[in-house]
Structures are given as C-alpha cells and as structure tokens.
Amino acid sequence: MMIKEELGKKLLFFDGGMGTLLQAKGLKPGELPETWNAGHAEEVIGIHQAYIEAGSDIILTNTFGANALKFHDSSHPLKEIVCAAVQNVKEAVRRSGVGRKVYTALDVGPTGKLLKPMGDLEFEDAYEAFRQVMAYGEEAGVDLIHIETMSDTYELKAAVLAAKENTKLPVFATAIFDDRKKLLTGADVPAVVSLLEGLRVDALGINCGLGPEQMIPVLDELLSYASVPVIVKPNAGLPRQRGNETFYDVLPEDFAGTMKQIVEKGAAVIGGCCGTTPDHIRYMADYCRHIPLKPMEKKSYTIVSSYGQAVVFGADSKIVGERINPTGKKKFRQALKDHDLDYILKEGILQEENGAHILDVNVGLPDIDEKAMMVEAVAGLQSVTSLPLQIDTVDIHAMEAALRIYNGKAMVNSVSGKQESMDTVFPLIARYGGVVIGLTLDESGIPNTADGRVKIAEKIIREAEKYGIEKKDIVIDVLAMTISSEPHGALVALEAIRRVRKYLGVHTILGVSNISFGLPCRPILNSNFYTMAMYNGLSAGIVNPSSDEMMEAYHAYHALLGLDENCSAYVEKYASHGPRNAVRSASGQTGNASGSGGNVSGVGSAGNxxxxxxxxxxxxxxxxxxxxxxxxxxxxxxxxxxxxxxxxxxxxxxxxxxxxxxxxxxxxxxxxxxxxxxxxxxxxxxxxxxxxxxxSGEQAEKKEKVVLATVKGDIHDIGKNIVKVLLENYSFDVVDLGKDVPPETILKTVKEQDIRLVGLSALMTTTVASMEETIRLLKKEVPECKIMVGGAVLNQEYADMIGADFYGKDAMQSVYYAQGLGTEKSKNPQ
Amino acid sequence: MEQLKKEAVRYLVYGKNAVDAQTLELIEESFMNLQSAAGRKSIYRIFDLSLAGKENIRFGNLEVKSKSLGKNLLGCDKIVLFGATLGVGVDQLLFRTSKTDMARAVVLQACAAALLEEYCDACQDEIAEELKREGRFLRPRFSPGYGDFSIEYQRNVIRMLDSAKTIGLTITDSMMMVPSKSVTAVIGASTLLIHCHRQGCEACGKKDCIYRRQENLP
Incomplete structure (x- = not known):
C-alpha cells in the first residue's frame, strides 16, 4: 500500500511530540535529540511504539534537526543518524504488530539558520543540506518526506525543491503560522498555499506554534485556498512555565475534542506537535476515526506571491509596474551597463509607493550577462519590497535561474503559442510553479482578429494541461497593436479580452501603452484605452504606476464599478487635491520618477x-x-x-x-x-x-572609484552605507559590494576596475578577523591599493594591528582621507 | 514614549545636546513605522544555577567561566535564559530605507534599538512578577559579550531556548544574531532582594563610550 492511495480518501493519523518525551527520559536542554537514535535507541523505539499502539498511521523519524548544518563533525555522522532513525521506526512497527499499514515519514525540520538576504545561509546551501538528509532517508526506506515547522517560505521552498528533485517520495509540508495567520517572515496563507502547490507537494498544512483551538482560523483559510489534502498538527496548547518545567496546558481529551472539529471542517491528516503524548493521539484517534472525510474541492484562484504577501486575481484589476525595463530608457540602460543595482531597487520601491501590486522585471540588454543580472535584480528587489515579481525575459536560462531563486510563486512573462516556446517554458512552470503569461501569437505571427487570438489562447491552455499546469496558472495577453498602424488594433484587443475572460475563463493581462505607439500625447490614449480594457475584463494592466493619467483611470474605474468599497481608495488618493486641474500639477511634483530618489521614502514631508x-x-x-x-x-x-x-x-x-x-x-x-x-x-x-x-551632451568629469564593503561574516552595513552617501557627495564613484563580502570578491573588483582605495567595515570582534584576512590578501596582491577601515569595535590601535592604512573614527574622516589621496579634481564635490 | 525618544536620541550620539526639530520629527515617524514592522517575540526558560568560586557557573548542561557574570549572579540559585527579538520585519524596513534615505535609516536604527530595550525591560518585569510568587528576585540581565562573558555563549543560549523555532531568533556563523534587533541574556534569580541601582549602561566599565547614558540628566 502506498500512502498516496490513502491520502485524501481516508483520515490519516500522525504521531505526536517527540522532544518533550525524550526530555522526560533524560534528554538535556540544548542536547541534540537526534543523537539518541543510536545512543538511546530503545527509548526512541519505545516512544514510536507507544504512538503506533495509540493509533498513528504515520510515524515521524527522530530526524527533525538532522542536517549537515547541525551535524558536521565525525562524532555523529549524518548518514548513521538517519539510518538509525528509520530503523527505529521500522523496529517499533515490527514490535507493535498492529495489523494495519504504518508509514515511516522522514521528519525534516528547519536548518535553524535564516537564509539570505536576511541571514547568512545561501539558498543553494540550504537546498544541499536538505538534499543530503532526504537522499539518506530514501535510501533507508522511508515512505514519504514530511517537511515541518517551517517559518520562512524561502527555506520551505529549498526543502520541497530538494525533495522533489532528488527523490521519488511523496512530499508533505507544513509551516508554523502565528495568531495573525502569518509566518515569522511575513507570508500569509494564500502565499504559502500557492508556493507549495506550485511546487506540487502532495499535502500541506500547519503545525506547531499554536494549540488546536487557535489553529482553527488558520485552518479555515487554508481550506479555502488549498486544493490538496490539509494537514493539522497542533501543540498541546500553549507552553507554560512551572518552576523549571515547560508544560502544555491542553489535556488529551480536550485536544481530541477540538481535533474532531478540525476533521469535520475538512482536515485530512491530523496529529500532534509539541507537548502532545500517546494519550493525546489515542483520544484523538478514538474521537475522529469514524468521521467521514470531507472531500477537497479544486480551487481556481490565480495567485502570485512573494515571501511576504500573495496577490489573488479577482474582479478588480491589478497594476503590474512596467518601469524595470530598459526598452526606450537611456538612464536605465546605463544603469544596467554600470551594474547599478540600487537604481533598479529604487525604481521598484517607487512603483510600490505609487500603487503597483506586482513588479515586472526585465533586464535584457544585448551586451550584458542577462542571467546573472536577472538573478541579482530579483534577489535585490526581494530584499526591499514584498511585492510579487513578474520575471520578464526571452532568455530561458535567465528565466530558470530567476524562478529557482525566487522566494514565492512568481509571475512569468512569457510563453507564446509557438511550439518551441511552450516546449521550453512549460517544463519550468511545472518544476518551480508560477503563473505564466500566454501571448496570443504563434509561428504565423499575431492574428489580426479576436477570433484568431482566442484560438491561440486555447492552444496554449491545452498544451499546458499536458504538463499538469492548470488554467488558473495561465494569464492571457491578447497583445495591443498600435492604432497608428492598425486602425482596429484597440477593437480587436478589447474583443479578445472579453472573449478570453468569458469563454475560456482565464485571467488577462496587457501591456496597455503599446496602443498609442507613434502618436502624440500618448497618456490620453493610454488611459482611455486602459479604462476600456478593464471594462472588458482586463485582470491586470502592465502600466507605469507613476503616470497620473493611468492611476486616475485605474482609481476612477474601480470607484465607478463598485470595486472600491466606499470609494475609499479613490478618496484617499484624491481628496486633498481640490479641483481637477490641481491634480496633475500637485501630483506632478511629488510623483516625479526622474531619479532624484528624492521621493521614494514613502513617509515624511514629501507630497506636500x-x-x-x-x-x-x-x-x-x-x-x-x-x-x-x-x-x-x-x-x-x-x-x-x-x-x-x-x-x-x-x-x-x-x-x-x-x-x-x-x-x-x-x-x-x-x-x-x-x-x-x-x-x-x-x-x-x-x-x-x-x-x-x-x-547638454557634455562629458561628465571622470570620478575616482572607491570600493566599499562590509567584510565576510558581517551582515550589519549601516556604517558602510553612511560612508557611501558622503563619499558620493564628494565626487567619488562608490563601488558598493554590500555586506558579507568575501576577500576574493574585493580583490577581484580592485584588480578589474583598477581601484586605489578600499573602505572596509566590521561591527564585531568576531568579524574583525575577517577584516584582517581581507587586508592581508589585498596587501599581498595589490600593495599599491590603500585600505581604510571603520566600525564599532575598531580604534586606531586595533586598525594598526590589522594593517589598515587608515582608521576612520567617523564617516567624515573617511571622506577627508579619500580626498587627501585623490587627485586635485576629486578634492572638490562633484 | 518620551523615554523611548530620549533613548533614541542617546543612540544617535547627541550626548547632552538638545535634539533638533527635524531629527525629532524623523524619530517620531520612525517609531510609527516600527509599530507595524516590529513583530515582538520573546521566550525564557528557568534553570537551576550552581556557582563554584568566583567564576565557575553551571546551569542546564552548560558550564560558563566568567568573572563578571559570576559577580552578577552572586547569591542566585536560579537563572533565567532569555531571548527577545523585534523580528525580520524591522530588518527589512531598515534595509529598504537605507536604499532611499540614509538619514532616516540611521534614525530608524536608533529607534529600533530603543524599542528593543524597552521591550526587554517589559518582558523582564513580567518574569520578575512570575518569580516573585516563588519568593525570588531578579538581577539585571546580562548578555553574552558583556565583560568577560564570551559572546560565543550566544549560541548556547539560543540552542537551549530553541529560539530559532520558538521566536525565529537565529545566529550566523560569525555570532551575529538575525533578526539584528534581538537580545539574548541571562538573568539571575535570588531569594535575597538586592537593590541594583546600577543597570545596563551605567554598570559598564567603559566610561568613555559615546553612547553612555548621561546620569545627571532627568
């Protein structure tokens, strides 16, 4: 019997807590429970056996924290720990001799580290740690992988991807939600569901963090979004302290009573987490065994998400910010060539503040490494905004690399009706999840009738089905042809949108401003066409959120169609603007995207x-x-x-x-x-x-370059950023390498760009060692390059000791030092 | 709130000088932004404590050698391990702000530090209440990195609290806590009530610190 044959058809019981029971048997706080698999096998087997006898169908191996990041010395080889853990479950099954199938699930918990950009763990390193333990588990003969207690969608993605790509086992995944129905790193229920279903887990749900009662609101939301069976594994209430003891306050009978309710609501796999015991599971199984399982309905929501939020497509129209795209933008092209990531990030922040729901990201230029730039831009944007991103590229390698490292379920721009396009793009969507934009063009071009475009849309949807990609994960772009060369361009697009929504039942998207190409005063045409398109069923418009006309059209449409409750968004936006003529002139001053960066802070005095x-x-x-x-x-x-x-x-x-x-x-x-x-x-x-x-076409003065970096291991870079702002004011071209920068990267940059001054920052004693290492490497390889240092724990004496040329006790001192080194021209501000 | 603002001003190194109106406005806005960004979480566990000599400290499975901690814990028979964090939301806000406005970022970071301290104080008051019922009184909290209490013990405290799982408080290979606005500490508990007027900042030996609290100010 395979678990997939029973899952969703029969209520399945997990086991309960392990840690608390081991502690009762003598495990010390801080001691790694996984070491007991070999050293105290009898105790572990005893606990498994008690759960089997209590009624558990699925037993978790004692491997919650077993990963190479925690077990990297030879005293406890990871493989042995995992093997012993699996054997212990199998032995318990044998000893208990129950007449039913009991499944062994490899328990996989979080690494205990936070992934970049917030923490120091690389996505691929997390992936590798999970891959290893999962491969050992499969080899040792587990029936499924159960990933649990995850509080970060990025780590969750690394774990599920590792399971999917390296084993053939069924995958269950559950996360810790808090009482605000969110993960610690911010994701809400639809964000988690869409991520996990995009990665094609077999079941998903919630565990730990809350007691059964408190989990019900989260469960309700899970059930409203999920299409796969839902798992619920609560703690035995909330932890309380009694003397030196931590205990949980929900007794087995009460626990079982609430679990009964949870099954009646629709949970398909239930069990217990911290503080639950074989008694909790016994009562739970007794109370719930005969409740008929509520069948899961397939949901048809189109959802894109990030680490912090989900965007659910609906009756309203979504704004996809179009500004991160070099087409026709001289400054943006230059920023890409100069590798100026900050420019892109600010463009993203500005669009968010102006009302975008999703950001399109296109960094394609003929002479840059698009794959590398795309990965950097996506990772960078995800460190400054929680808006979901739309990965926009024709480079399939860039698309795959971005989809892999993306934290959430991305929007993908795009696939077309060309066979080659579908053959390359759909496998990526099947693998990483995503909502893909289908362009209604094929080998014979763009049909000039609505009929022709709808037919291609149908073809795309049909072909996607072969990959298991559902209709809800396709959004059709019927393409707008400029009315300056195609007199019926707008009519055809509007009719195609209407039919795609009505007859194919999928959402639509459009690059709105194409309609006016080649005509004067384009905002007039764009904004009116935008309104028409929304009225015909446009689910998302790819527009410039900094354009007053477009935002006016957007807000007016939603207010007029009853999609803006109490017109509150409209009122908030325009109430203070007075007569209509004042709207443009006033918002023109504050909504200016022209690159000063002066208006992107979002709070404060701007806007008045x-x-x-x-x-x-x-x-x-x-x-x-x-x-x-x-x-x-x-x-x-x-x-x-x-x-x-x-x-x-x-x-x-x-x-x-x-x-x-x-x-x-x-x-x-x-x-x-x-x-x-x-x-x-x-x-x-x-x-x-x-x-x-x-x-004016004048050549700007060539500026002196300075490299700034926060050293490897150090992730606090506020000091470095202060120095950066000041140096830039004084006419230096700052190459900012960011935080946690390896010495080799700094050396490489110095050599490649012929740099004469490097500024290093370190916050703590633990990272000054890595500053010293960096200085040693630079002094050896590029002795002519000067090094200035700063940071909370440094002083002149310390700086001398580690071989720095200059210690800047504050930011201005580094400016003066840099000026002193520079040529005459760089002594003055820009 | 007034106390919070004062602390933020201290972290901004104004010393005895009055803060200017513009910075004060930034401080007020920053506290408002932090209200929604901060996801305060904390955890504590109590252990039996044994002290041998002036510097050998033992609790749970852990042995610590530290004179300054030994002095802090003198007369205590229990020890509270404590962890608190403002969550990753604050780090995200700080990072985002540093891309658009460094003046605001610097102020925000000072405000977050003040908010964290205030939160820790509030948590400690609650723990004190709890222990008072068993007739015990708390000493000032003491963090790894204070005096000769090695910063390396952060890792032990984090593991003993299982804080990655319980409150999302993790540590990097180079001993930096993530989220950055986090605290780990130990707090001694004793059946004897000792009035410790010297707390935190004032108790520190580094008298020339630019952040030192101005003792004569109201």
Whole structure:
C-alpha cells in the first residue's frame, strides 16, 4: 500500500511530540535529540511504539534537526543518524504488530539558520543540506518526506525543491503560522498555499506554534485556498512555565475534542506537535476515526506571491509596474551597463509607493550577462519590497535561474503559442510553479482578429494541461497593436479580452501603452484605452504606476464599478487635491520618477506641494542643503539650472554647504542625522545637475572609484552605507559590494576596475578577523591599493594591528582621507 | 514614549545636546513605522544555577567561566535564559530605507534599538512578577559579550531556548544574531532582594563610550 492511495480518501493519523518525551527520559536542554537514535535507541523505539499502539498511521523519524548544518563533525555522522532513525521506526512497527499499514515519514525540520538576504545561509546551501538528509532517508526506506515547522517560505521552498528533485517520495509540508495567520517572515496563507502547490507537494498544512483551538482560523483559510489534502498538527496548547518545567496546558481529551472539529471542517491528516503524548493521539484517534472525510474541492484562484504577501486575481484589476525595463530608457540602460543595482531597487520601491501590486522585471540588454543580472535584480528587489515579481525575459536560462531563486510563486512573462516556446517554458512552470503569461501569437505571427487570438489562447491552455499546469496558472495577453498602424488594433484587443475572460475563463493581462505607439500625447490614449480594457475584463494592466493619467483611470474605474468599497481608495488618493486641474500639477511634483530618489521614502514631508513653496521661501540652495531639505533642494535646483551653469551652482551652493555641515559635524554642532539629511539633500541637487549635464551632451568629469564593503561574516552595513552617501557627495564613484563580502570578491573588483582605495567595515570582534584576512590578501596582491577601515569595535590601535592604512573614527574622516589621496579634481564635490 | 525618544536620541550620539526639530520629527515617524514592522517575540526558560568560586557557573548542561557574570549572579540559585527579538520585519524596513534615505535609516536604527530595550525591560518585569510568587528576585540581565562573558555563549543560549523555532531568533556563523534587533541574556534569580541601582549602561566599565547614558540628566 502506498500512502498516496490513502491520502485524501481516508483520515490519516500522525504521531505526536517527540522532544518533550525524550526530555522526560533524560534528554538535556540544548542536547541534540537526534543523537539518541543510536545512543538511546530503545527509548526512541519505545516512544514510536507507544504512538503506533495509540493509533498513528504515520510515524515521524527522530530526524527533525538532522542536517549537515547541525551535524558536521565525525562524532555523529549524518548518514548513521538517519539510518538509525528509520530503523527505529521500522523496529517499533515490527514490535507493535498492529495489523494495519504504518508509514515511516522522514521528519525534516528547519536548518535553524535564516537564509539570505536576511541571514547568512545561501539558498543553494540550504537546498544541499536538505538534499543530503532526504537522499539518506530514501535510501533507508522511508515512505514519504514530511517537511515541518517551517517559518520562512524561502527555506520551505529549498526543502520541497530538494525533495522533489532528488527523490521519488511523496512530499508533505507544513509551516508554523502565528495568531495573525502569518509566518515569522511575513507570508500569509494564500502565499504559502500557492508556493507549495506550485511546487506540487502532495499535502500541506500547519503545525506547531499554536494549540488546536487557535489553529482553527488558520485552518479555515487554508481550506479555502488549498486544493490538496490539509494537514493539522497542533501543540498541546500553549507552553507554560512551572518552576523549571515547560508544560502544555491542553489535556488529551480536550485536544481530541477540538481535533474532531478540525476533521469535520475538512482536515485530512491530523496529529500532534509539541507537548502532545500517546494519550493525546489515542483520544484523538478514538474521537475522529469514524468521521467521514470531507472531500477537497479544486480551487481556481490565480495567485502570485512573494515571501511576504500573495496577490489573488479577482474582479478588480491589478497594476503590474512596467518601469524595470530598459526598452526606450537611456538612464536605465546605463544603469544596467554600470551594474547599478540600487537604481533598479529604487525604481521598484517607487512603483510600490505609487500603487503597483506586482513588479515586472526585465533586464535584457544585448551586451550584458542577462542571467546573472536577472538573478541579482530579483534577489535585490526581494530584499526591499514584498511585492510579487513578474520575471520578464526571452532568455530561458535567465528565466530558470530567476524562478529557482525566487522566494514565492512568481509571475512569468512569457510563453507564446509557438511550439518551441511552450516546449521550453512549460517544463519550468511545472518544476518551480508560477503563473505564466500566454501571448496570443504563434509561428504565423499575431492574428489580426479576436477570433484568431482566442484560438491561440486555447492552444496554449491545452498544451499546458499536458504538463499538469492548470488554467488558473495561465494569464492571457491578447497583445495591443498600435492604432497608428492598425486602425482596429484597440477593437480587436478589447474583443479578445472579453472573449478570453468569458469563454475560456482565464485571467488577462496587457501591456496597455503599446496602443498609442507613434502618436502624440500618448497618456490620453493610454488611459482611455486602459479604462476600456478593464471594462472588458482586463485582470491586470502592465502600466507605469507613476503616470497620473493611468492611476486616475485605474482609481476612477474601480470607484465607478463598485470595486472600491466606499470609494475609499479613490478618496484617499484624491481628496486633498481640490479641483481637477490641481491634480496633475500637485501630483506632478511629488510623483516625479526622474531619479532624484528624492521621493521614494514613502513617509515624511514629501507630497506636500503647497507647503513646500512656503517653507523654503527666501531660502537659497545653500541654506536648503544645510538644513537638509531634500525635496526643496531638488526643486530649487531645477529652477536654478534654468539660469545658472551646473558648475557655478556647485561652486557657489553645494560645496560651501557641504563644507559648512562637514565642519559643524567635526566640531560637534551638527549631529549624524543632520549630516546625512544634508547629504541626501545635496544628492537630490546633484542628480538634477547630472541630468542637465547629460542632456547638454557634455562629458561628465571622470570620478575616482572607491570600493566599499562590509567584510565576510558581517551582515550589519549601516556604517558602510553612511560612508557611501558622503563619499558620493564628494565626487567619488562608490563601488558598493554590500555586506558579507568575501576577500576574493574585493580583490577581484580592485584588480578589474583598477581601484586605489578600499573602505572596509566590521561591527564585531568576531568579524574583525575577517577584516584582517581581507587586508592581508589585498596587501599581498595589490600593495599599491590603500585600505581604510571603520566600525564599532575598531580604534586606531586595533586598525594598526590589522594593517589598515587608515582608521576612520567617523564617516567624515573617511571622506577627508579619500580626498587627501585623490587627485586635485576629486578634492572638490562633484 | 518620551523615554523611548530620549533613548533614541542617546543612540544617535547627541550626548547632552538638545535634539533638533527635524531629527525629532524623523524619530517620531520612525517609531510609527516600527509599530507595524516590529513583530515582538520573546521566550525564557528557568534553570537551576550552581556557582563554584568566583567564576565557575553551571546551569542546564552548560558550564560558563566568567568573572563578571559570576559577580552578577552572586547569591542566585536560579537563572533565567532569555531571548527577545523585534523580528525580520524591522530588518527589512531598515534595509529598504537605507536604499532611499540614509538619514532616516540611521534614525530608524536608533529607534529600533530603543524599542528593543524597552521591550526587554517589559518582558523582564513580567518574569520578575512570575518569580516573585516563588519568593525570588531578579538581577539585571546580562548578555553574552558583556565583560568577560564570551559572546560565543550566544549560541548556547539560543540552542537551549530553541529560539530559532520558538521566536525565529537565529545566529550566523560569525555570532551575529538575525533578526539584528534581538537580545539574548541571562538573568539571575535570588531569594535575597538586592537593590541594583546600577543597570545596563551605567554598570559598564567603559566610561568613555559615546553612547553612555548621561546620569545627571532627568
């Protein structure tokens, strides 16, 4: 008998807690329970046997924490631990002699480490740790893999992927939700369900963290989104402390009573977690054995997700931000060539603040390594925004690499009706999950009738079925052809959208602005067409969320169609704007995406266009920068460049202001937040001047490059970021390598870009060692390169000891040092 | 809230100087942002404590050698292991902010530090309440890294609390806690009530620290 034959047809019982029972038998706090598989096999077998006799159908091996990250010394070889654990379950089954099938499940818990970007564990290292233990488990003869107690979707993905790609075993996966129905790293129920079902687990659910009663609201939501059988394994209530003892407060009979309710609601596999005992399981099995299993219904929600949230497609229309795309954007192309990741991240943050629900990510340029850049952009964006991403590329390798490291269930742009496209893209969706955009074009091009486009959509849906990809995971893009060359371009697209929604029952998406290509005042056409498309059933528009016209169309449509309850989103957005004419001019000032970065903080004084005029009245640029007024600095510079040369502005305003503030910081009259506010204001002004210089076609001055890095092992980089802002103000081109940077990476960058100054930061005594190692490597390989260091635990003496050329006790000191080294021209601000 | 703001200002190294209005506004906004970003979680466990000599400390399965901790625990027969965190949401917010506005990021980080301390104090008050019922009184909490209590013990405390699983508090290979706004500590419990007016900052021997609390200020 295989478990898949019974799963979902018959109620299955897991076992209960292991840790608490082992502790009762003498396991010490902090001692690894897995070491008992060999050393105290009898105790472990005894516990398994008690659960089997209590009624458990599935017994978990005592391998919760068995992975190479915890077991890496030779005293407890991982393979032996796993083998012994599996043997213990089999022995317990033999001894108990019950006449029913008892399944052995390999128990896989979290690594105990947090994955990057928050922690220091690489996704692929987590994957490898899981792969290893799973391979041992399969070899030792387990019937299934049970991944549990996960509190991070990224680690969950690594574990499920490892199981799917390396074993043939059925995979169960459960996570810890808290009373807000979220994982510790932020994911909600639909985000977890869509991720796991995208990866094609056999059953999913919730365990640990909560007692049975508290799990019910989470269960309700799980049941409303999940299509596969749902697992529920609560703790025996909440942990309480009595003297030195931790105990759980729900007694076996009460536990069983709630579990009965849980089965009646629709759970298909139940058991216990921390604090539950064979008694809990016995009562539970007795209470629940005869309840008929509620069949699971297939759900048809289209869901994309990230680590922190899910976007569920519905009656309203979603905004997919289109700005992360080099097509037709000179500055973006330059940023890609310069490897300026921050530019992309800021573009992402700005679109989120302007109302995007999903971000399209396209980094394709002929002369860059698109795969590497795509992976970096996706990982980078997922460290600054929890919006789901839409991976947009024609490079199948870039697509696969991005889908693999993506934290969540991504949107994929795109597959077409061409056989070759479907043959390459669908296997990736089947493997990693995802919602894929189907373009209605095929080998013979784009049909010029709605009929033709709908037929291709049908073909895409049919072909996807062969890969087990359901209709809900396909969103059709019927393509908008510009009306300047195709007079019926809009009509055909609108009709195709209507039919795809109505007759094929799938969601739709469209790059809206194509419609106006080649015509003047495009926003007029775009926004009106956008409204029409939504009215005909457009589920998501790929648009520019910074465009006032598009957002007006969006909000008006939702308010008018009763999709914006109490018109609250509309009112929030436009109530303060007064008469319509004021809308554009006011939001034009705050919604400006032109790269100052001045408006992306999302909170604070930005957005008060009226107040701005007053507050800075009578102030010149120098004063505004000294006061650290970022918005004002941006606007004043914009009017100043109309009458003054950029260089003159720099010499009469920017340099004196920065000098003034810098001196103030040194003599203790200006404090760090103020120094940085001025720096940010100066940055806003510089960005206006930079654009002006670029527009005039003048060659910008070549700037001195400085590498900054927080050393390997160190993940606190606020100090380094402070130095970066200031150095940039003083005309240095900062190559920011980020945090946790290996010495080799720093050396490679120094060599490749011919760098003469490196700044290193370290926060703790434990990471100064790695700073020293970095310095040693640089001094050996590139002795002419200077090294400055800073960080909380450092001082002059320490810096000398580890061989640094300069110790910067604060950020300004590093600027002065860099200036002293540089050529004459870099002694002045930009 | 006033106390929180004061602490944030101290972390921003204003010393005895008055904070400017703009920074104060950033501080207020930062605390507001932290309200939604912070997912406060904590855990503690109590162990029997045995002390031998001035520096040999034993609890659970662990033996610690530390003079400064020994001094802190003198007269105690129980020890509370404590872990608390503001969660990854704060790290995410900090990282995002550092991409767009460093002044705000620096203020946010100071506010988060102040919020964490306040949260730990509140947790400690609750634990004190609990232990008072058994007639025990708490000493000031003491973290790995204080004095000669090696920072390496962070790993033991984290493991004994099973804090990765229970509150999501983990540690990197180089002994950095993730989420970054987290605390591990031990707290001695004694049947004798000793008034410890010197707490945390003031008890530290590093008198020239730029973050040192100004004792004469209200």
């Amino acid at each position: 266009a009226a107040g701005f005029g007053n507050s800075s009245e009578g102030m010149n640029l120098k004063t505004v920068i000294e006061k650290g007024l970022k918005e004002e600095a941006h606007h004043i510079t914009e009017s100043l460049v109309q009458v003054q040369e950029p260089l003159e502005i720099i010499n009469t305003h920017l340099i004196p202001a920065l000098d003034h503030v810098g001196k103030g910081f040194e003599n203790g009259s200006v404090f760090l937040p103020q120094l940085l506010m001025s720096a940010e204001a100066a940055k806003a002004a510089f960005s206006v001047l930079k654009e002006r210089i670029a527009d």
